Amino acid sequence: MSITDQDIIDYGQNHLFAYTDYQIQNYVINTGITDHRKTRQALLEIEQRTNSIIDHDFLVRKHQANIGIKKEELTSEISAAKKQLIQVEIEELEFALKKCNIRKIALEEERNTFLNFVKMFVKTKEDLDKVYNDPEEDKQYWISRMSKQAAIDLLSYGKVSAGNMESIIQMPVEDQVQTLAGAIEFNKKMETGLLALQRKVETQLLEDMKTNINPELIPNLEKTVKPYDTKNLLGTTESKT
Secondary structure, three states: OOOOHHHHHHHHHHOOOOOOHHHHHHHOHHHHOOHHHHHHHHHHHHHHHHHHHHHHHHHHHHHHHHHHHHHHHHHHOOOHHHHHHHHHHHHHHHHHHHHHHHHHHHHHHHHHHHHHHHHHHOOOHHHHHHHHOOHHHHHHHHHHHHHHHHHHHHHHHOOOOHHHHHHHHOOOHHHHHHHHHHHHHHHHHHHHHHHHHHHHHHHHHHHHHHHOOOOOOOOOHHHHOOOOOOOOOOOOOOOOO
């Protein structure tokens, strides 16, 4: 049976549009750079989603109460026109209640993903305290963060930007050295990796052109993105701190 427009509309109305695990891991948690800071970021996301879940609980209860009130009004109302208006208000509240419940479930799924991540690094309540009260880990995070930002500057522009350099020189001298050394090392590894990948892609492209008389000059991007093995290209993507 072929799909109809209404099937698509209904799916969109009832689907849980939560963040995917991949999205959460790589574009929310991994912004923390170090394992310590990633855990802290996950805890922040848990707190925000818990607040949203509580807010949605209140909204659900309010909608349920208002629906009950409107149904009582509908029973006692004698005007046909007013009955019609009250029925519309009931349907509107029921729709809002449905959307609220769907969003709440999505929030709970996202929170569970963050909870699972935290539990990989936090085993006791004392570990939780360390997430927010560990000066050495905090220092290492800022060294790693500024090192990464400086490395991106080097890779993109050939020099560290004025803003990032100003932030780096506000650090103690020994931390400046560690930050800049890390940036240079990361930049060189990335340059080497990109050159190796470029050669691999060019070789594959030439091979493809030998067997394809009319190669696509502007290929579909989705068809060109292949799962290349990066094990020996850029090293592991896992945090070492």
